[in-house]
Structure formats: structure tokens, C-alpha cells
Amino acid sequence: MxxxxxxxxxxxxxxxxxxxxxxxxxxxxxxxxxxxxxxxxxxxxxxxxxxxxxxxxxxxxxxxxxxxxxxxxxxxxxxxxxxxxxxxxxxxxxxxxxxxxxxxxxxxxxxxxxxxxxxxxxxxxxxxxxxxxxxxxxxxxxxxxxxxxxxxxxxxxxxxxxxxxxxxxxxxxxxxxxxxxxxxxxxxxxxxxxxxxxxxxxxxxxxxxxxxxxxxxxxxxxxxxxxxxxxxxxxxxxxxxxFINKSTWIRARSSGMFHCTKTNGVPITKGEVIGEITDPFGEHKEKIVAPQNGFIIAINTHPVINQGDALMHLGFE
Ligand SMILES: [Zn+2]
CATH class of the missing domain: 3.40.630.10 (Zn peptidases)
Structure with missing residues (x-):
């Protein structure tokens, strides 16, 4: 310097x-x-x-x-x-x-x-x-x-x-x-x-x-x-x-309403449920599962989402 x-x-x-x-x-x-x-x-x-x-x-x-x-x-x-x-x-x-x-x-x-x-x-x-x-x-x-x-x-x-x-x-x-x-x-x-x-x-x-x-x-x-x-x-x-070396966005497999079941910034464990997508009619519900151990570093706060939308940004050490 x-x-x-x-x-x-x-x-x-x-x-x-x-x-x-x-x-x-x-x-x-x-x-x-x-x-x-x-x-x-x-x-x-x-x-x-x-x-x-x-x-x-x-x-x-x-x-x-x-x-x-x-x-x-x-x-x-x-x-x-x-x-x-x-x-x-x-x-x-x-x-x-x-x-x-x-x-x-x-x-x-x-x-x-x-x-x-x-x-x-x-x-x-x-x-x-x-x-x-x-x-x-x-x-x-x-x-x-x-x-x-x-x-x-x-x-x-x-x-x-x-x-x-x-x-x-x-x-x-x-x-x-x-x-x-x-x-x-x-x-x-x-x-x-x-x-x-x-x-x-x-x-x-x-x-x-x-x-x-x-x-x-x-x-x-x-x-x-x-x-x-x-x-x-x-x-x-x-x-x-x-220290986050790699990161990836979890995207919506289907359109509907997105509920993040975790708080922004928290650590996550491989296999645990971190969110779900429902339809507005009570007919469909699917779980979003953590692909590996890491952290949630960003969340889409919009409740209504379309197929392919970015839902959660996950970071890995
Ligand atoms: Zn900016």
C-alpha cells in the first residue's frame, strides 16, 4: 500500500x-x-x-x-x-x-x-x-x-x-x-x-x-x-x-408458490428440507432438499414463482 x-x-x-x-x-x-x-x-x-x-x-x-x-x-x-x-x-x-x-x-x-x-x-x-x-x-x-x-x-x-x-x-x-x-x-x-x-x-x-x-x-x-x-x-x-469457494442457485422445478423453510444466512446439511413449492389450490407440494453441506447466502423473497426461477443461492466452502 x-x-x-x-x-x-x-x-x-x-x-x-x-x-x-x-x-x-x-x-x-x-x-x-x-x-x-x-x-x-x-x-x-x-x-x-x-x-x-x-x-x-x-x-x-x-x-x-x-x-x-x-x-x-x-x-x-x-x-x-x-x-x-x-x-x-x-x-x-x-x-x-x-x-x-x-x-x-x-x-x-x-x-x-x-x-x-x-x-x-x-x-x-x-x-x-x-x-x-x-x-x-x-x-x-x-x-x-x-x-x-x-x-x-x-x-x-x-x-x-x-x-x-x-x-x-x-x-x-x-x-x-x-x-x-x-x-x-x-x-x-x-x-x-x-x-x-x-x-x-x-x-x-x-x-x-x-x-x-x-x-x-x-x-x-x-x-x-x-x-x-x-x-x-x-x-x-x-x-x-x-469462505465460499463455489456457489449455485437452486431453481424452481415447477411454478407455484415458494416457501423457504430456513432463515437466510444459516448453514444447511445435505439431504435436509430447505424449502417447498406448492400450488395455490392445495393439490401439489414438493420439497426442496439441500444438495450438499453449505450455507444459504441469498433467498428469493417473492412468494409466486415460475418454473426455472432462482429460489435460493447456496454457498459451499
Ligand atoms: Zn448492484
């Missing part, structure tokens, strides 16, 4: 060590002439240390992540780090956030637009600004997400187990689950890794819902990581971590 003590400059705003500032990543125009900002917050210690990025809202409806960053940047310890710097972007995808959608108004997924281009579409421009203004100035980052619509992810940190540095940093966060996750083309995580900047992706809960327990887990994990980086000195209770 590099110890720097030079200026951080974002969109031509210089932030000196020992100071804090707020700026917009860039300015983006709506069809109505309205100019949209993407607010960025920088908090710096006088003492050199790592630059940590805290970002959320890459998908505009993933509200847990936005609340996690909001809670973190209201803490005195985070606003006045003991060393190094924090760059916080609570809502990257301001446009989708305004619309209450996951993706941009043109249907593009911002997290598939990297590295982006200066004169491209909206998503491509935001990606370009993140790639050029943020990635070169950070040492590592946390990117907070949730499951999709009605997919409730149990709190988990995703990184590639092939990179020892990423895995070590993930361990310091002490999430309940660390999931081996390969790089996706066009993602921020992949783009940052080209410059050897590890981005750990937190997933917790489902879109457009607050899950306060999961929000707390992410806030605590971030403080543990910051403590390891010597940026804060706070007491956070310890958490135990399971």
Missing part, C-alpha cells in the same frame, strides 16, 4: 492533507437543461496513509449501500481519519437513483460501462470520470451493493481468491461470508484491478429496501478494515467468517 501525502484533485478541486472538501465528479446535463452533480466527499488526515474509496449507488435502487456510506461519513472517526484519506461517493448513479431504477435511463448498467469514454453515452461518461479522476488516486475501495429486486443477499463480501491482497483485506472486514468472485467485463472492480487497486464488493439485502441489520454489519466491517489500516481507533465486536 502506498503512503502518499500529496494533493488529491477531483474535478479541479485540490484537497490538501489535513483538510476536507466536497465537489462534484463532473457535471452532467438532463434534457431539461438541468445540471446533475455526483457529489464526492474527501476527508484527509495530515498523516500519510492509504486512500480508501467508499462508494454506493452504482445501481440506483440499491438503497442499503447508500445508507451504509451515509452512516459512515456522518461519523467523526471517518471524517477525521488518523492517517490517509477517505474518498466517499454515496450515490454514483444519481440518475438511476432519481428514477428509482437499477440502471440508467437508456437501460445501460453503469457497472458494465467501464472504462468508459469521454464523449460516450451518460454511463460511459460517468465511467470515464470514475476511471480517470478516482482510480488513480485511491489505494483500495469498498463498493456497496444489494441483491436485485426481491433477491435478498445475506451480507457478503466478494473478491477474487486468486489475489492474496484482496483476500487479506476482505478478511480484515470480517464479513459473515467472503465469496470467491471472478471479474466481470466492464465492471468498476475489474477496471480498478488493472491498476492493482483492490475493490471489495459488499452485497447485503435487496434493492429498494432498508435492512438495518445488514447496514450495521457493513458499517462495522468497514470500521474493522479502517482499523487494520490504522485510519481509525474504535472498538468493533469480532465476527467469524466462512
Amino acid at each position: 502506498t503512503a502518499k501525502n500529496k494533493n488529491i484533485t477531483i474535478n479541479e478541486v485540490d484537497v490538501k492533507p489535513g483538510t476536507s472538501a466536497q465537489m462534484s465528479l463532473n457535471w452532467y446535463q438532463l434534457p431539461t437543461k438541468t445540471v446533475i452533480e455526483i457529489p464526492v466527499y474527501v476527508f484527509r488526515s495530515k498523516k500519510p496513509g492509504p486512500t480508501l474509496l467508499l462508494q454506493a449507488g452504482m445501481h440506483g435502487d440499491e438503497t442499503n449501500g447508500i445508507e451504509i456510506v451515509r452512516r459512515l461519513i456522518t461519523k467523526d472517526e471517518v471524517r477525521k481519519p488518523l492517517c490517509g484519506s477517505i474518498i466517499a461517493i454515496p450515490v454514483i448513479n444519481t440518475f438511476a437513483f432519481l428514477y428509482g431504477t437499477r440502471d440508467l435511463p437508456d437501460g445501460k448498467d453503469l457497472n458494465r460501462c467501464f472504462p468508459g469514454s469521454k464523449n460516450g453515452s451518460l454511463g460511459s461518461r460517468i465511467a470515464y470520470d470514475m476511471t480517470h479522476e478516482i482510480i488513480p488516486q485511491i489505494d483500495l475501495g469498498l463498493d456497496f451493493h444489494t441483491g436485485g429486486k426481491q433477491i435478498n443477499n445475506y451480507p457478503q463480501l466478494r473478491c477474487t481468491f486468486d489475489d492474496a491482497n484482496s483476500l487479506n483485506l476482505a478478511k480484515k472486514f470480517q464479513p459473515t461470508y467472503i465469496i470467491n468472485s471472478s471479474f466481470r467485463e466492464g465492471s468498476y472492480r475489474k477496471e480498478a484491478f488493472k491498476s492493482k487497486k483492490p475493490i471489495l464488493v459488499f452485497e447485503g439485502g435487496e434493492s429498494s429496501r432498508f435492512h438495518y441489520q445488514y447496514i450495521n454489519e457493513a458499517v462495522n466491517g468497514t470500521l474493522r478494515l479502517m482499523k487494520y489500516l490504522k485510519m481509525v481507533d474504535v472498538e468493533v465486536r469480532e465476527n467469524t467468517t466462512a
Whole structure:
């Protein structure tokens, strides 16, 4: 990790060590002439240390992540780090956030637009600004997400187990689950890794819902990581971590109504009943059985399901 003590400059705003500032990543125009900002917050210690990025809202409806960053940047310890710097972007995808959608108004997924281009579409421009203004100035980052619509992810940190540095940093966060996750083309995580900047992706809960327990887990994990980086000195209770090397989705063999008979996040034993599918008429019922020992790491919370729908995400050590 590099110890720097030079200026951080974002969109031509210089932030000196020992100071804090707020700026917009860039300015983006709506069809109505309205100019949209993407607010960025920088908090710096006088003492050199790592630059940590805290970002959320890459998908505009993933509200847990936005609340996690909001809670973190209201803490005195985070606003006045003991060393190094924090760059916080609570809502990257301001446009989708305004619309209450996951993706941009043109249907593009911002997290598939990297590295982006200066004169491209909206998503491509935001990606370009993140790639050029943020990635070169950070040492590592946390990117907070949730499951999709009605997919409730149990709190988990995703990184590639092939990179020892990423895995070590993930361990310091002490999430309940660390999931081996390969790089996706066009993602921020992949783009940052080209410059050897590890981005750990937190997933917790489902879109457009607050899950306060999961929000707390992410806030605590971030403080543990910051403590390891010597940026804060706070007491956070310890958490135990399971390492998930492989995962698989259990899909519905028939259409009907899905009842999960287990709680999200629990261990499961091969052969035990973990859910059932019924029809609405009391004529049909089938059991869903755990294929091997593992953990439930996400649940489809929608009661009515169709054949082939993803029901439960199972993780295996
Ligand atoms: Zn997301």
C-alpha cells in the first residue's frame, strides 16, 4: 500500500492533507437543461496513509449501500481519519437513483460501462470520470451493493481468491461470508484491478429496501478494515467468517408458490428440507432438499414463482 501525502484533485478541486472538501465528479446535463452533480466527499488526515474509496449507488435502487456510506461519513472517526484519506461517493448513479431504477435511463448498467469514454453515452461518461479522476488516486475501495429486486443477499463480501491482497483485506472486514468472485467485463472492480487497486464488493439485502441489520454489519466491517489500516481507533465486536469457494442457485422445478423453510444466512446439511413449492389450490407440494453441506447466502423473497426461477443461492466452502 502506498503512503502518499500529496494533493488529491477531483474535478479541479485540490484537497490538501489535513483538510476536507466536497465537489462534484463532473457535471452532467438532463434534457431539461438541468445540471446533475455526483457529489464526492474527501476527508484527509495530515498523516500519510492509504486512500480508501467508499462508494454506493452504482445501481440506483440499491438503497442499503447508500445508507451504509451515509452512516459512515456522518461519523467523526471517518471524517477525521488518523492517517490517509477517505474518498466517499454515496450515490454514483444519481440518475438511476432519481428514477428509482437499477440502471440508467437508456437501460445501460453503469457497472458494465467501464472504462468508459469521454464523449460516450451518460454511463460511459460517468465511467470515464470514475476511471480517470478516482482510480488513480485511491489505494483500495469498498463498493456497496444489494441483491436485485426481491433477491435478498445475506451480507457478503466478494473478491477474487486468486489475489492474496484482496483476500487479506476482505478478511480484515470480517464479513459473515467472503465469496470467491471472478471479474466481470466492464465492471468498476475489474477496471480498478488493472491498476492493482483492490475493490471489495459488499452485497447485503435487496434493492429498494432498508435492512438495518445488514447496514450495521457493513458499517462495522468497514470500521474493522479502517482499523487494520490504522485510519481509525474504535472498538468493533469480532465476527467469524466462512469462505465460499463455489456457489449455485437452486431453481424452481415447477411454478407455484415458494416457501423457504430456513432463515437466510444459516448453514444447511445435505439431504435436509430447505424449502417447498406448492400450488395455490392445495393439490401439489414438493420439497426442496439441500444438495450438499453449505450455507444459504441469498433467498428469493417473492412468494409466486415460475418454473426455472432462482429460489435460493447456496454457498459451499
Ligand atoms: Zn448492484
